[in-house]
Amino acid sequence: MTLEKNLQTVATVVATHQHLPGALLPILHAVQHELGYIPADTVPAIAKALNLSKAEVHGVITYYHHFRSEPAGQHVVQICRAEACQSMGAEQLWAHACVRLGLHGDHPGTTADGAVTLEPVYCLGLCSSSPAMVVDDKVHARVSISKFDRLVAQARSAA
Ligand code: FES
Structure with missing residues (x-):
């Protein structure tokens, strides 16, 4: 635009x-x-x-983590990094996501192919079913590393 x-x-x-x-x-x-x-x-x-x-x-x-200064990729993946999710492995999930997507840091941005933007969020209201994440506005609970891989692969293939 x-x-x-x-x-x-x-x-x-x-x-x-x-x-x-x-x-x-x-x-x-x-x-x-x-x-x-x-x-x-x-x-x-x-x-x-x-x-x-x-x-x-x-x-x-x-x-505010919510605001973006750059356009997002085709798919937006948000991992909750707040306390309850951290206690259930969200930091390991975050680290895995960064490696899997080839991204780094606390605000890693978008994959080189423009397909996936990874962002942190801080509580999605699903603390009792943590760790939680969002893929393209759909919230997912009890996200394991294999579930993360599956959800991201599904999003990419739905492109
Ligand atoms: S801390 Fe992650 S959903 Fe509440």
Whole structure:
């Protein structure tokens, strides 16, 4: 999408959310919902509309794991790394996912082929059935390493 179209989307989102108390978060959620991410070149427009600095808006985007500054891959895989899931092996699952997908770090991004974006999440409300993960908005509980491999393979083959 072009910058012009992105800025049009941002202007519409701002117009419908600007009146809300604490409008920045609802606006960022809506922009990501519409565009799939929050393009860096739309940050100045968001900041100006809310009378904030670009650094303040950027700070909020980078603080919340939910927000993306880059487009996601074809499939989005999120692994819960919060406490209950950690106690049931989520960190081993995360490490396996990184190796399996050839990614690294706490915000590993997208596989080289653009097929899978791996992201951390912090509690999906399935603590009693942990570890939990999401594949393309569908939540899965009690995720073993073999279940992870199966779910990701299914997502890739459904591409
Ligand atoms: S801690 Fe993972 S679902 Fe709650």
